[in-house]
Amino acid sequence: MNVLRSVSDLSSLPGPLFLAIGVFDGVHLGHQAVISTSARHAKEVGGTAVVVTFDPHPAKVLRPNNAPHLLTATQHKIALIRDLGVAHLLILHFDRTFAATSPGEFVMQLVSNSKPLREICVGHEWSFGKGRTGNLALLKELGRTHGFNVIGVEAVKVNGEVVSSTAIRQAVAEGNLVKATQMLGREYTILGTVVRGEQLGRKLGFPTANLSAHSEQFPPNGVYVAEARLAGSLHRAVANLGFRPTVNAAQAERLLELHLFDLDREVYGEEMEVRFLRYLRPEKKFENVEALKAQIALDVEQARESFSVND
Numbered sequence: 001m002n003v004l005r006s007v008s009d010l011s012s013l014p015g016p017l018f019l020a021i022g023v024f025d026g027v028h029l030g031h032q033a034v035i036s037t038s039a040r041h042a043k044e045v046g047g048t049a050v051v052v053t054f055d056p057h058p059a060k061v062l063r064p065n066n067a068p069h070l071l072t073a074t075q076h077k078i079a080l081i082r083d084l085g086v087a088h089l090l091i092l093h094f095d096r097t098f099a100a101t102s103p104g105e106f107v108m109q110l111v112s113n114s115k116p117l118r119e120i121c122v123g124h125e126w127s128f129g130k131g132r133t134g135n136l137a138l139l140k141e142l143g144r145t146h147g148f149n150v151i152g153v154e155a156v157k158v159n160g161e162v163v164s165s166t167a168i169r170q171a172v173a174e175g176n177l178v179k180a181t182q183m184l185g186r187e188y189t190i191l192g193t194v195v196r197g198e199q200l201g202r203k204l205g206f207p208t209a210n211l212s213a214h215s216e217q218f219p220p221n222g223v224y225v226a227e228a229r230l231a232g233s234l235h236r237a238v239a240n241l242g243f244r245p246t247v248n249a250a251q252a253e254r255l256l257e258l259h260l261f262d263l264d265r266e267v268y269g270e271e272m273e274v275r276f277l278r279y280l281r282p283e284k285k286f287e288n289v290e291a292l293k294a295q296i297a298l299d300v301e302q303a304r305e306s307f308s309v310n311d
Helices: 007-012 027-043 058-062 074-083 103-113 136-146 166-175 177-184 198-204 288-311
Strands: 002-004 017-021 049-057 087-093 117-123 151-153 187-193 209-213 222-230 232-240 255-260 270-280
Touching: 002 007, 007 087, 007 103, 007 288, 017 027, 027 049, 027 151, 049 074, 058 232, 074 187, 103 117, 103 136, 117 136, 136 151, 166 177, 166 222, 209 270, 222 255, 222 288, 232 270, 232 288, 270 288
Parallel strands: 002 087, 017 049, 017 117, 049 087, 117 151
Antiparallel strands: 187 209, 187 270, 209 255, 222 232, 222 270, 232 255
16 A cells, blocks of 8 residues: 655646545544545546545644544554555644644645546545534535535444444443444454563463553453454454552553463564453452462463354
């Protein structure tokens, strides 16, 4: 996939251009409808389809103290968009200066750097430009002025409910991973980097990989049967998400730790994608470390049994 980083890079692509524009947090079924519609229209006339998104998430810049957790940080989003078969992705850096760009000015930048711009495809409620003053109606007006078509893709519904990043985020936070999976069109996963921890798990006989997630939404605290993709390989695991009350009562940050079965190498600094398969139990404070160790052994045994049933 060809990743572009500036609007001016569009001029290097053969026209006509068909742009699918959106934040695309989660790359859920609604986002996929926008992207696939644009790709189909481009293919019909031999044009070039380009997905256009933003980094960081606009809410992180516009309301940093009240920004939601992400369903997919940029690295994760890039991987998911690549998996859709997208050939060209334009990632625009979103900062205060970019946020001050008027809707008309933003569109003019796209028009002047496309040879030519044939179509813009967005979700039907998409807003853009300074103060989010641009909407689908204004975009269509600008399209008539500058000679490009505009498609507003209607909302996708699952079980009668509109698919949205907000709805999926809430489902994950509540532990309703079935609903999240249905709306995403894939299982919910978290992408992060393995970081060095206190190595308590190793001392207990169950070495763990500590994951530093990229601001992504966690499900509820507890112990899960999980799978982790690491360097292209899939590893079965048991995961603990929470505050580790037995060993660190004052800990303020939620941690995600995974004991990967049958892994015998160091993985610090590597990217890991985690999939939660089954909730085993809530996190709890044990009387002592030995009691914790005994429970972890039971968790691992239960997780292994869970996998053997499905083999």
